[in-house]
Amino acid sequence: MVRIEYVEAASSDEVLAALSQWGPDARLIAGGTDVLMDIRRGKYTPPVLIGITEIPELQGIRPTEGGLWIGAVTTHHAVTMSPLVLERYPVLASASGKVGSHQIRNVATIGGNICNAVPCADTAPALLALDAQAHVLGPEGKRVLPLDGFFAGPGRSVLARNELLLGFVLPDRLAGAGGSYHKHSWREALDIQMCGAAVVLTADPGDCRCLEARIALGTAGPVPRRADAAEAALKGAVVNEELASELGRIAAAEARPRTSARATEEYRREMIEVLVKRAILDALAHIKGARS
Amino acid sequence: MKEITLNVNGENHRLEIEPHWTLLYVLREKLDLVGTKEGCNAGDCGACTVLIDGKAINSCLFLAVRSEGRRIVTIEGLAQNGKLHPVQQAFVDVGAVQCGFCTPGMVLRAVSLLAENPQPDATEIRQAISGNLCRCTGYVKIVQAIELAAQDVTTGSGVSDE
Ligand SMILES: Cc1cc2nc3c(=O)[nH]c(=O)nc-3n(C[C@H](O)[C@H](O)[C@H](O)COP(=O)(O)OP(=O)(O)OC[C@H]3O[C@@H](n4cnc5c(N)ncnc54)[C@H](O)[C@@H]3O)c2cc1C
Ligand code: FES
Numbered sequence: 180m181v182r183i184e185y186v187e188a189a190s191s192d193e194v195l196a197a198l199s200q201w202g203p204d205a206r207l208i209a210g211g212t213d214v215l216m217d218i219r220r221g222k223y224t225p226p227v228l229i230g231i232t233e234i235p236e237l238q239g240i241r242p243t244e245g246g247l248w249i250g251a252v253t254t255h256h257a258v259t260m261s262p263l264v265l266e267r268y269p270v271l272a273s274a275s276g277k278v279g280s281h282q283i284r285n286v287a288t289i290g291g292n293i294c295n296a297v298p299c300a301d302t303a304p305a306l307l308a309l310d311a312q313a314h315v316l317g318p319e320g321k322r323v324l325p326l327d328g329f330f331a332g333p334g335r336s337v338l339a340r341n342e343l344l345l346g347f348v349l350p351d352r353l354a355g356a357g358g359s360y361h362k363h364s365w366r367e368a369l370d371i372q373m374c375g376a377a378v379v380l381t382a383d384p385g386d387c388r389c390l391e392a393r394i395a396l397g398t399a400g401p402v403p404r405r406a407d408a409a410e411a412a413l414k415g416a417v418v419n420e421e422l423a424s425e426l427g428r429i430a431a432a433e434a435r436p437r438t439s440a441r442a443t444e445e446y447r448r449e450m451i452e453v454l455v456k457r458a459i460l461d462a463l464a465h466i467k468g469a470r471s
Numbered sequence: 472m473k474e475i476t477l478n479v480n481g482e483n484h485r486l487e488i489e490p491h492w493t494l495l496y497v498l499r500e501k502l503d504l505v506g507t508k509e510g511c512n513a514g515d516c517g518a519c520t521v522l523i524d525g526k527a528i529n530s531c532l533f534l535a536v537r538s539e540g541r542r543i544v545t546i547e548g549l550a551q552n553g554k555l556h557p558v559q560q561a562f563v564d565v566g567a568v569q570c571g572f573c574t575p576g577m578v579l580r581a582v583s584l585l586a587e588n589p590q591p592d593a594t595e596i597r598q599a600i601s602g603n604l605c606r607c608t609g610y611v612k613i614v615q616a617i618e619l620a621a622q623d624v625t626t627g628s629g630v631s632d633e
């Protein structure tokens with residue numbers, strides 16, 4: 180029978196100590212909704228699980244220098260209920276609210292969603308579109324890296340085996356920007372996306388000329404990614420329905436989805452076009468709504 | 472083996488467990504609390520729903536070691552002094568139980584919903600129970616039962632209060 184030890188870490192230093200003591204096969208566990216399923220499916224059998232949810236440094240949502248801090252072990256439920264997130268970055272609350280079920284969101288964390296690094300992670304497009312910075316701790320100390328560049332491949336991030344994600348900072352610059360996340364799945368609840376799209380944009384409330392734009396896609400390639408060409412075409416342009424349709428086409432053309440049991444490449448591409456258009460129009464409505 | 476104390480339905484239990492055992496396994500196999508059901512063992516069906524400090528979670532995806540020091544409520548802990556909890560009573564009155572396999576999870580999710588939102592509308596109820604699958608009823612009676620319970624549950628019924 181398998182034997183897996185469990186260590187509850189009380190601080191990030193204890194995590195690093197446990198990681199160096201147990202070696203590269205040790206596994207951090209936050210909510211455990213991915214880890215326990217991976218173990219059950221035989222993907223890996225770690226000698227030890229290191230619990231990180233009791234570490235104060237990894238918890239909480241609070242204003243910090245330059246932005247809003249979201250601790251790695253914040254549950255999706257806590258993200259969806261946070262007045263600070265709802266007011267400043269509603270696109271993230273929307274994305275967290277689309278993960279799994281209520282029961283899953285009560286334990287699954289935003290850090291786990293990102294460190295698991297699958298292309299369909301629902302919070303990834305929203306965090307990418309919000310220019311999130313990941314704060315990481317390793318034996319050599321802290322480093323801060325943009326989320327754009329965090330994903331290394333399907334199920335792989337740039338984190339080393341002995342590193343720990345502490346949390347994210349969302350920039351003040353994008354607080355209150357127009358934003359929207361759309362997820363397309365077979366069922367409305369408890370389903371993994373076929374694809375997803377998040378848009379964050381700031382625009383002149385008068386003539387709707389776009390000042391700054393971020394478009395990020397889920398399940399549109401091996402990792403969650405920004406739609407660079409669509410972003411470039413959006414910046415400086417007057418946002419209207421025609422432009423939104425055009426940007427949907429551009430994003431679909433630059434997307435690299437593949438065929439899987441859930442959907443074909445062609446279908447995903449068509450849906451990315453639709454989701455990007457919808458997300459842009461929603462973000463615009465959000466900006467216009469804020470003005471009136 | 473690791474020794475832990477679990478507080479289940481207001482009672483403390485001292486247990487020897489393996490660190491990787493799920494709360495579902497410990498409840499059913501070590502404490503004989505078989506009201507909590509195992510459906511999918513994968514987070515998809517909600518049959519294993521229990522309350523931890525008032526929050527509904529899937530006990531099949533929760534390690535028992537992490538439940539130490541918290542208040543666990545299972546379906547066996549809802550009735551008080553032989554009297555059904557109002558949500559249970561509403562399920563009986565409306566006829567929301569067929570085979571009954573989903574019922575413990577449904578009832579506990581409904582209890583936690585009413586603690587958060589004492590007057591949910593039908594859409595909110597449907598969204599709230601979207602992590603609980605029922606293969607029998609078609610959900611109509613379940614939604615009706617939760618609506619009925621909302622009429623007489625006073626929040627803080629001693630179960631999911633803080
Ligand atoms: C039934 C079900 C439905 C689901 N539905 C969805 C869905 O709709 N959308 C979606 O995106 N996901 C879904 N998921 C996947 C999962 O719930 C999410 O990815 C969740 O956010 C993972 O968080 P966690 O805290 O449970 O992660 P864990 O399982 O604890 O960890 C995941 C991975 O990240 C690592 N890790 C965790 N925290 C850190 C950290 N701070 N630093 C470094 N590494 C870390 C772990 O070692 C592990 O490799 C679903 C899962 C289940 C079981
Ligand atoms: S048995 Fe836990 S969700 Fe199905």
Ligand code: FES
Binds near residue numbers: 604
């Ligand atoms: S009553 Fe049979 S599964 Fe719901």
